[in-house]
Amino acid sequence: MLDSYRLRLLVAVADTGSIAGAAARMGCSAAAASQQLAVLEREARAQLLERSARSVRLSTAGRVLTDHARRIITDLEVAAREVAAAGSETAAHLRIASFATGTRRIMAPAMIAMRRRQPLIELTFTEIEPEDSVPAVVAGQVDVALTHQYAGFSGPISNGLHQQLVLTDPLLLAVPAFAAPPSAPGLESSELRAFAGADWISGIAVQGFQAVTEMACHLAGFEPRVKSRADTYSVVLDLVAAGLGVALIPRSAVVQRPGVTLLTITAPVNLARNVHVTTRTSDRSPAVAAFREELIRQGRAGRRR
Structure with missing residues (x-):
């Protein structure tokens, strides 16, 4: 398995033209950089650098790996940004669902308020009745669902779910x-x-x-x-x-x-009928928590209307 730090070091050699320049960019000593590049050659099972007393340059194999490394590093940076956004209250993608009457009174006002307060959160909506939306939350197909349960009836299987009364x-x-x-x-x-x-x-x-x-x-x-x-x-x-x-x-x-x-x-x-906001217990996303609280606020406002 090729190590991403060593791939970055190889790209730095290609960009700066020397191991010393690569070491300076990566914040390590030239000796440490040289050692890590030697490890990368063993991992790649190929000579990546052509060394001489005064210079170093990429071999053919080194140029091939550097091209791949640039794409890998770009993909890793994009992944890091998207993961950070998914765990952020201010930038995320939430898949939400609700039954029809809950949408009109609670979900739609909550979506309007959320877009105003957190415009970077992307919302996608599906109208689903609770008998289908609860399994969708369990399966990870929906992040936040507005569901209902009639008093006197047992609720759906809720293992792994967090349900909070809205109205x-x-x-x-x-x-x-x-x-x-x-x-x-x-x-x-x-x-x-x-x-x-x-x-x-x-x-x-x-x-x-x-x-x-x-x-x-x-x-x-x-x-x-x-x-x-x-x-x-x-x-x-x-x-x-x-x-x-x-x-x-x-x-x-x-x-x-x-x-x-x-x-x-x-x-x-x-x-x-008791209306709940239903999410996965394991989903600790700040965006999910923020939208859950918005639905609860709209439920309180609905009781006053």
Whole structure:
């Protein structure tokens, strides 16, 4: 294996034309430089220098190795800069991911703030649901993910992961305006079992949105009659407005729709999804830590909005 220090010494000989000049550039004595060059010749198994009493010059093999050495040294310098940047809070490349509603309320504001505070950090984003983004973080395909977990459900396998709470997002009940119970404006609330006989709108997948709908209704003592399914909350709200049923909606996913009334759920209690920032425990990059803290700041700001 050729040593990078000795390769630099060989390049210095080529540039200065002497071992003494190379030694001065490298900060060592001429005797030490000569000794190291002899070791390099043994490593290369070739005569690299043609020595005489008063001069030294590169042999053919020495010129070939010097050309390679210049490229190797350049590559090493580039690698050192990129590694230093990856470990810096001010210059790095972060691969980030989030689910859709988390992007709008937390991730997008965090990206804007991060670009303003740390413009040298390059951000690349992918929209992924937690069931896919958590494995992507574990596999090293994503550095920072905004994920969620519904209260009452076990979380994904998190060995090797660091998860920090960003926001607790209460679930509301979206009902057609004509079906809302009479109450003072702004104080609408209801127990979930009051809608045991209603048609329900739920998700398509067997996890997440659909699962929490069924769990909440079971806690309230009934089986929901799911008549419509949709994968996005905006479509769910459109279906509620059209009178096709009622649905659970995280507060952060709410977009005002004419004909929809949102009710606070008084029973069962503590229906919510917990939003986390998920990273690898082994990733101690300052840039990752800085972006994690930015997401937490945006979560606090989201609670005040």
